[in-house]
Amino acid sequence: MRRLAFCAAVSIASFSLFPSHCAARLDSDTAVSNEAGPTVSTTQPATSPTPAVAPVVAVATPPAGKGGQVMPARFGMAVKVSPLGLGIEAATPLTYHTNLRVGANAFSYSHGFNESGVNYNANLNLRSVESHLDWFPFAGAFHLSPGALFNYGNQVTGNASVGGGQAFTLGSTKYVSGSTSPISGTGKIGFNKIAPSFLLGWGNLLPRSPKHFTVPFEFGAVFEGMPKATLSLAGSACSSSGANCQNIGNDSSFQNNVIAQQNKLNNDMSFLKAYPVISLGFGYKF
Secondary structure, three states: OOOHHHHHHHHHHOOOOOOOOOOOOHHHHHHHHHHHHOOOOOOOOOOOOOOOOOOOOOOOOEEEHHHEEEEOOOEEEEEEEEEEEEEEEEEEEEEEEEEEEEEEEEEEEEEEEEEEOEEEEEEEEEEEEEEEEOOOOOOOEEEEEEEEEEEOEEEEEEEOOOOOOOEEOOOEEEEEEEEOOOOOEEEEOOOOOOOEEEEEEEEOOOOOOOOOOOOOOEEEEOOOOOOEEEEEEEEEEOOOOOOOOHHHOHHHHHHHHHHHHHHHHHOOOOOHHEEEEEEEEEEEEE
16 A cells, blocks of 8 residues: 555656556555455444434322332221121221221110019110221231220110019118009119220231232220119018018118119129120221
């Protein structure tokens, strides 16, 4: 190549001096170049066109809780059975580990029995509303649930009677019901209107998983306090021999025995201060 450049320069200056020599050199260099192989171009290849970038589409995701945890569904319901009656309840999440749950219960039952010669026809009515904070420490089915029970109709009411000429006992005293005006009356057992509760169990109305159905089970207690029994009687009572019959409204000793009977009923129900609760339900997450 340097020879070609030299010949070209000389030819420009004086072509007539070396025409045949340069031509011969040119032919010789061309042959050598052809024998050596094709000339490699040092030109950079053309840059490939940049591929088109697809537009980014925003995808809506469920709201996330603390630490990026996906929040559960917003609503779940269940039906259940417990010593509080037949119930229905609903829950909504507060955090990834907690739910707020509310429910209502109802049940009615009638039963007759005899206590110390006095016939009672009792009616049990359970009407309550409950609220719980369900805490799932492991974000699974196990939960602890402090709460409260609101009694708006939990009570036992009944009628009391003693047939004429029948013996009965109040307190520690024995009587005979008057034949002309037999003993009769009413009784009632009431509970506190608001009572704290604590439950623990398995099952979540809002499972932190794709499943929708759940079978919650719980046990614990409602701390009702001491039940309050009241007994009101009227009529005439006689001594154990059937003599000295008189109106019990005017007999202070008889009324004292009525109070003693009330206290006995309250003592017999003292175990209800912590009312046991075991429940089983069937729930669905929406």
